[in-house]
Amino acid sequence: MGSANVASTLVYMAERCTSMRYLKLIHAHAYRTCLHQHTVVLGKLFRFVAVSPFGDLSYAHNMFDQMPHPSTFFYNILIRAHSHSTTPSFSTLFFNRMRQNGVAPDEFSFTFLLKSRSFTTPFVYDTHGAVFKFGFSRHLHVQNTLIHLYAVGGVTLSAGRVFEDALKVGLDVDVVSWSGLLVAHVRAGELDVARKIFDEMPLRDVVSWTTMLSGYSQAKRPREALALFQEMRFAGVWPDEVTVLSVITACAELGDGEMGRMVHRFVDENGFGWMVALCNALIDMYGKCGCLEEAWCVFHRMKRKSLITWNAMMMVCANHGNADDAFRLFEWMIDSRVVPDGVTVLALLVAYAHKGLIDEGIRLFESMQRDYGVEPRIEHYGAVVDMLGRSGRLQEAHDLLTSMPIPSNDVIWGALLGACRIYGDVDMGEKVIKKLLELKPNEGGYYILLRDIYVAAGRTVEANEMRQAMLASGARKTPGYSWVEA
Structure with a gap:
């Protein structure tokens, strides 16, 4: 041969x-x-x-x-390989080696190099200069990669400049270019600017629709997310799993079970039901909408369950007061050899609180690091403080807060102040308000809560003094609070 x-x-x-x-x-x-x-x-x-x-x-x-003499093609392959590896900085090493050996880079060299630079520092600025130096600013693919890299970092000004430069040199910018600009403003949290860009796009693909929709969902603007989803369907653009996940999140945020069921049908009818992440989101959504039967249905139909699946279902049960179901799920989870994490323990603490099993909850909290290797975080301390406060064990809750090995916050102290109001504990309320005013001095709602405690205890002089103290401090009243007595 x-x-x-x-x-x-x-x-x-x-x-x-x-x-x-x-x-x-x-x-x-x-x-x-x-x-x-x-x-x-x-x-x-x-x-x-x-x-x-x-x-x-x-x-x-x-x-x-x-x-003996590797060409640009072989250098490019190594640069590309490292851009997708755990050692992206090696892409720069081989790019520099190529230049030192007199091998000329091409547009693919820069495309792969720019992708690798998104995972290294200093970001892309030095590579951007090299793009101009070697004359590749007229290659749309290179410019699009630059736009997207600036976009990932939320550097809107630089992304916009590259986009404008592409137009100035006569490049026919495409949907990828526009999507990069859109991503930049979404990442920067500039959703109104992003929507203006989205509306100006001459062509929108599923990526651009999903980027805008996900931005609304992540920014807790669920109504706009769902409205945009309806527009997407009317436009005849077929959503993918990322789109659907954002829509489910928006339904959960709104508590819109009807829309959630519609999305669930879409998931089943279009073959997305095998995706664990989507099913996990459905469980969480149904739980927040109060549709426990549907949440259980999704859970039982799942052939593969992740730790998030178990946690989601446990938290749904715990939040709805179905403590025994949460405990049974935990036992089933352990029998399935799934290792619990901090969310698992938090769900159990919530379940203990709903069941009124305070001492059992405290024992779990004290043993969580030893038994499950989970170090208590602020949310675990918060759950225990809430548990103790609701049961009237205010001093224990205060002692726990003051002995925390991690910094506390106004939310966790605010929960204890709420318990002081329920039980009319003026002395403890005064201690708590002192700490809260250290953490958040301009929050007028704390003054109002303590005043209410004074009023309930018949101590009108202190109540009036608290009102004057708030006015003197310039603290703002939180919407929903009022000085007007019922």
Whole structure:
């Protein structure tokens, strides 16, 4: 067989390679037939070892080191490989090595390099300069990558400038360019600006619709998210799983069970039901909408359950006062050899509180690090403080707060102040308000709560003094609070 035929056969085999073991056999045969430096054969072998999920990047390095004069193509493959690896900084190393060896970069070199720079510092500014220096500012693909990298960092000004530069040099900006600009403003939290850009886009694909919708959902603007979803459907754009996840989150935020059921039907009818993340979101959504039966239905139908699945269902049960169901789920979870985490423990603490099992909850809190390797966080302390406060054990709650090894916050102290109001404990209320005013001196609502405690105890002089203290401090009254007595 002639060398051309052998080379063609090796290329064919390399293109269908599925393992490093098979690749090494092909590589060895290339050596035996003196085709190991054949450009096409070497290119196919090198691409597999460097970028295939079944490849071996260290083997690719060995191959590269044996090339006498690697071309831009081979440098690009290594730059690309490292841009997707745990060592993205190596992309810069090989780019610099390419330039030192007099090998000219092309547009693909910069595309792969820019992607790698999103994971390293200093971000992309130095690479942006190199793009201009080597004359690739007229390549739309390179400019789009620059826009998206600035967008990921929320650097709206730079993303906008690249977009404008692309227009100035006569590039026909596409949906990818516009989407990058959109992502930049969404990441920066500038949703109104982002919506203006979205409305101006000449063409919108599922990515741009989902970016805008997700921005609304993450910013706790669920009504706008759901309205946009309806527009998306009317426009005939087919949502993907990321879109659907954002819509489910918006339904949960609004407590819109009807819309949630509609989205659930869409999930089932379009083959998304196998996706664990979507099912987890559905469980959480149904729980927040008070639809426990539907939450259980999703849970039981799931063939694969993640830790988040168990936690979501446990938290739904705990929040709705179904403590026994939460405890049974926990036992089932342990029997399934799923390791609990901090959210699991929090769900159990909430369940204990609803059940009135305060001492059991405290024992769990005290043993969580020893038994489950979970270090108590602020939310666990908050759950226990709330548990103790609701049961009237205010001094224990105060002692726990003052002995916390981590910083407290106004929310957790505010829960104790609320308990002081319920039980009319003036002395404890005074201690708590002192701490709260240290943490948040301009919050007028705390003054009002303490005043209410004074009024309930018949101590009108102190109540009036508290009103004057608030006015003198310039603290603002929280909406919903009032000085007017019922």
